[in-house]
Amino acid sequence: MAASPTNEHPPPTETLTQSTNGHDSITDHNQPEPQPSDAALTDEITSSGKRKREEDQYQNQEDPAANPLWKTSLCSFFRRQSGSCSHGSTCRYAHGEEELRPRPDNTWDPTSERAKKVLKKSEDGDKCGAAAASSEVMMTEIVVGDEDEDGGDGSDPELSKCLVHLPRNWRSETLKRFLSEQGISFKSAKKKKGMTVGFVSFESVEQLKSSVEELEGKSIGNRSVKVADVIPRSFEKKTKPIITNPQNDQEADKPEVSGDDGTISVLANGTQNADGNEDNSTPNGVASSGRSARDVVTPLAHMAYSDQLEQKKSSIMQILKRLTRNARKACPNGVSLPEWILKSREIGGLPCNLEGILPSPLVNGYRNKCEFSVGYSLQGQITVGFMLGNFREGVTAVEEPVDCPNVSAIACKYASIFQEFLQHSDLPVWNRFKNTGFWRQLTVREGRRPETSAYSENSEASVAEVMLMVQVSTTGIDDALISSEFENMAQAFAAGAATSSSSLPLTALVVQDHQGISNVAPADAPLRQLQITKAADIPETEANQDIVEPRIHDYISNLRFCISPTAFFQVNSLAAEKLYSLAGDWAGLDPETLLFDICCGTGTIGLTLAHRVGMVVGVEMNASAISDARRNAEINGIKNCRFVCGKAEDVMGSLLKEYVSAFQQQDEIQKTERNDEASSISEGKDALMDNAEDPERSSSHSAGNITEPGEGSSHEFQNVNMTSECLDSGLQEPDNQLQSNCNSENGNPPVERFKNVVAIVDPPRGGLHPTVIKTLRTHPLLRRLVYISCNPESLVANAIELCTPSAEKIEKGNKNNRGWRNLSAAGLARHRAKSMPISEPFQPVKSMAVDLFPHTVHCELVMLLER
Numbered sequence: 001m002a003a004s005p006t007n008e009h010p011p012p013t014e015t016l017t018q019s020t021n022g023h024d025s026i027t028d029h030n031q032p033e034p035q036p037s038d039a040a041l042t043d044e045i046t047s048s049g050k051r052k053r054e055e056d057q058y059q060n061q062e063d064p065a066a067n068p069l070w071k072t073s074l075c076s077f078f079r080r081q082s083g084s085c086s087h088g089s090t091c092r093y094a095h096g097e098e099e100l101r102p103r104p105d106n107t108w109d110p111t112s113e114r115a116k117k118v119l120k121k122s123e124d125g126d127k128c129g130a131a132a133a134s135s136e137v138m139m140t141e142i143v144v145g146d147e148d149e150d151g152g153d154g155s156d157p158e159l160s161k162c163l164v165h166l167p168r169n170w171r172s173e174t175l176k177r178f179l180s181e182q183g184i185s186f187k188s189a190k191k192k193k194g195m196t197v198g199f200v201s202f203e204s205v206e207q208l209k210s211s212v213e214e215l216e217g218k219s220i221g222n223r224s225v226k227v228a229d230v231i232p233r234s235f236e237k238k239t240k241p242i243i244t245n246p247q248n249d250q251e252a253d254k255p256e257v258s259g260d261d262g263t264i265s266v267l268a269n270g271t272q273n274a275d276g277n278e279d280n281s282t283p284n285g286v287a288s289s290g291r292s293a294r295d296v297v298t299p300l301a302h303m304a305y306s307d308q309l310e311q312k313k314s315s316i317m318q319i320l321k322r323l324t325r326n327a328r329k330a331c332p333n334g335v336s337l338p339e340w341i342l343k344s345r346e347i348g349g350l351p352c353n354l355e356g357i358l359p360s361p362l363v364n365g366y367r368n369k370c371e372f373s374v375g376y377s378l379q380g381q382i383t384v385g386f387m388l389g390n391f392r393e394g395v396t397a398v399e400e401p402v403d404c405p406n407v408s409a410i411a412c413k414y415a416s417i418f419q420e421f422l423q424h425s426d427l428p429v430w431n432r433f434k435n436t437g438f439w440r441q442l443t444v445r446e447g448r449r450p451e452t453s454a455y456s457e458n459s460e461a462s463v464a465e466v467m468l469m470v471q472v473s474t475t476g477i478d479d480a481l482i483s484s485e486f487e488n489m490a491q492a493f494a495a496g497a498a499t500s501s502s503s504l505p506l507t508a509l510v511v512q513d514h515q516g517i518s519n520v521a522p523a524d525a526p527l528r529q530l531q532i533t534k535a536a537d538i539p540e541t542e543a544n545q546d547i548v549e550p551r552i553h554d555y556i557s558n559l560r561f562c563i564s565p566t567a568f569f570q571v572n573s574l575a576a577e578k579l580y581s582l583a584g585d586w587a588g589l590d591p592e593t594l595l596f597d598i599c600c601g602t603g604t605i606g607l608t609l610a611h612r613v614g615m616v617v618g619v620e621m622n623a624s625a626i627s628d629a630r631r632n633a634e635i636n637g638i639k640n641c642r643f644v645c646g647k648a649e650d651v652m653g654s655l656l657k658e659y660v661s662a663f664q665q666q667d668e669i670q671k672t673e674r675n676d677e678a679s680s681i682s683e684g685k686d687a688l689m690d691n692a693e694d695p696e697r698s699s700s701h702s703a704g705n706i707t708e709p710g711e712g713s714s715h716e717f718q719n720v721n722m723t724s725e726c727l728d729s730g731l732q733e734p735d736n737q738l739q740s741n742c743n744s745e746n747g748n749p750p751v752e753r754f755k756n757v758v759a760i761v762d763p764p765r766g767g768l769h770p771t772v773i774k775t776l777r778t779h780p781l782l783r784r785l786v787y788i789s790c791n792p793e794s795l796v797a798n799a800i801e802l803c804t805p806s807a808e809k810i811e812k813g814n815k816n817n818r819g820w821r822n823l824s825a826a827g828l829a830r831h832r833a834k835s836m837p838i839s840e841p842f843q844p845v846k847s848m849a850v851d852l853f854p855h856t857v858h859c860e861l862v863m864l865l866e867r
């Protein structure tokens with residue numbers, strides 16, 4: 001749906017009980033309260049006669065789905081008869097919430113959960129708006145007025161106001177037009193597309209007063225405008241070069257959601273919650289708004305850890321039940337419900353047992369990676385810490401990471417060293433509203449010592465290495481100035497580390513140059529390593545004089561892992577160890593197993609399980625992470641792993657085909673051996689070896705040109721042999737040693753050993769690409785799949801596609817049907833399940849939560865799927 005003043009989608013929320021993919025939250029803050037008369041469209045249609053007439057009316061249309069009222073009301077038969085309706089998929093009414101579409105006036109069936117949510121949001125919004133109106137919007141960057149000569153802001157913050165509840169798709173021009181149409185005099189007006197707030201400045205107190213009176217409560221669409229103060233009310237202006245980075249306004253629409261590692265640098269769903277207290281500072285970082293970095297970053301910190309675990313477990317149970325409900329709904333007519341759905345009634349509707357939740361060995365200071373925003377505090381001070389809310393709602397205030405129990409003491413110290421440095425820097429901090437400035441973000445990554453990886457609450461003592469990555473935007477800034485600032489920064493970090501009460505490790509300092517609007521930089525954003533001036537007090541081993549590449553190390557299951565600046569690594573290493581070993585136990589591994597580690601990052605899962613399988617094939621799209629994975633295999637002396645750089649959706653089909661072919665080949669050989677008693681087993685093996693050694697067949701290829709299914713079989717033996725396979729990515733390692741690490745351990749053709757094919761998938765928050773799901777589901781030899789997810793919602797959505805029984809006849813997808821935009825993740829998955837090629841479905845066998853993120857709502861979920 002296109003955004004319009006009356007049709008705006010709220011940002012995804014971060015709670016476990018609501019979708020984080022945005023689909024479930026496609027509700028409208030600005031929707032009017034559903035009118036009682038709307039109910040006539042559902043509950044009053046109870047007489048079969050009336051209903052029949054309406055049904056006929058729809059059925060006679062060529063494309064009933066084109067009717068604007070199609071599926072805009074819930075089917076009362078379906079609801080009353082617990083999920084059955086004689087009209088099946090041709091019913092014009094929605095069978096459940098997932099099928100429900102919005103009405104032409106953008107309202108929802110008033111009996112639906114969505115309508116109730118909208119109503120609640122609108123009530124909450126009014127409360128929140130009232131609070132905002134009486135107080136302030138936490139936009140701590142100067143946004144009003146035009147820039148003056150010295151690069152500062154031309155407006156007096158005392159003569160500036162913030163307008164709340166504006167349509168998201170408005171820009172400055174729209175706001176100016178609106179104000180002019182209302183006869184409002186103003187000095188300047190700014191509004192960024194994507195935000196719900198705008199900023200207006202006035203020429204005089206009189207002008208401000210009369211305009212505020214005129215504007216307060218004015219209706220735009222179905223929302224009332226609220227007028228709020230801009231904070232901070234006064235800025236200590238600094239004369240700094242202002243460098244403009246012209247950006248596409250639309251980028252502001254990009255959601256700033258938490259990362260796969262539960263990244264805590266950016267927030268979702270922040271709302272203004274000011275209490276009007278003018279003196280808005282307290283020493284412990286609690287803002288006048290009543291909101292602190294601790295509340296925002298660790299919302300469960302006020303609860304006992306055992307209660308946090310209970311809460312997460314019950315949230316996950318609710319999400320898991322969606323798998324059963326949706327697979328039941330998606331089960332094609334005439335196909336019997338699978339056993340696991342029938343049995344789900346015995347376990348409260350769960351698709352399989354949730355066996356519990358594994359607690360994190362470390363509950364405080366467990367994060368080995370923190371991303372700190374750079375911005376202004378509510379007092380207008382340059383601050384390095386966490387944002388107190390969502391930029392879209394006008395919040396840019398950054399507060400120090402005080403009292404956030406998941407952040408390590410070391411990370412806090414580096415944030416504070418950087419803050420001190422920035423307060424004296426000649427270059428400006430990044431202004432999110434204007435997309436100008438230089439300093440943007442600080443990432444602190446820690447690597448632990450092996451011997452202190454024991455479960456200890458003193459995590460600081462176990463940290464041996466620290467890598468700092470500072471994100472900047474260099475556009476338009478003089479190179480000499482940049483170099484001198486970097487030099488000063490390196491000195492500041494080195495001195496700060498050395499003079500800290502217990503000297504801090506400092507292994508590598510990297511600068512990432514990023515011009516985009518959101519701080520989430522692409523993997524290929526330029527990196528530059530800075531030399532750290534060795535301070536006298538830092539022991540030789542901890543200074544970085546000889547470091548060629550910026551990397552740190554951590555240990556999981558007694559293996560050493562090398563981590564480069566942008567590679568993914570679980571933020572809670574000790575809990576990750578538990579996660580991986582659980583996945584390994586459930587995967588049913590043995591020396592005859594070929595293990596696919598899909599979305600393998602630095603190879604952690606595959607490498608920690610390599611000793612339990614015949615061979616590991618890891619797939620990962622981040623080139624640095626793959627390079628780390630190969631190095632990690634090497635430094636740990638692991639030789640039965642192959643790491644492929646590429647998107648899983650691009651390479652999995654080819655990889656599986658290679659191994660399917662290998663199996664088929666093996667079967668044929670075995671059949672020949674059985675049929676021909678005269679031929680010896682060794683002859684069969686020799687033939688295999690001969691083929692494997694055929695140079696025509698064993699030439700290596702890169703991931704970029706991995707053969708697509710059906711492209712010929714010349715790679716079959718070569719891939720089985722694996723003699724030169726490990727370098728099959730665009731990123732060729734020059735080191736021959738690495739190549740040898742990927743050979744089979746004893747030189748025998750590994751095809752003999754791989755009786756089982758198992759996949760462990762650990763995708764990013766959005767889940768697996770549909771192509772990967774299809775590839776895994778339709779691979780006949782893949783009998784077991786362990787799904788690890790940091791987002792149980794996407795695990796459930798993917799599992800719907802993996803576990804729903806096939807229809808007898810496959811529905812062809814309608815490519816022109818844009819109705820999918822209104823579907824929830826589960827609804828979309830059901831829709832896709834219909835066009836899944838006929839194949840044996842998986843069954844959910846068991847699941848377990850693993851808490852990698854104490855004090856937050858996030859949690860990992862592991863599910864075993866078998867067939």
Ligand SMILES: C[S@@+](CC[C@H](N)C(=O)[O-])C[C@H]1O[C@@H](n2cnc3c(N)ncnc32)[C@H](O)[C@@H]1O
Nearest residue numbers: 260568599600601620621622647648762763764
């Ligand atoms: C949740 S992390 C898991 C990494 C690793 N298994 C671990 O535990 O450290 C997800 C990984 O998937 C990678 N990734 C994201 N999309 C991908 C895709 N389409 N194909 C392959 N890898 C992908 C990311 O770069 C990231 O390393």
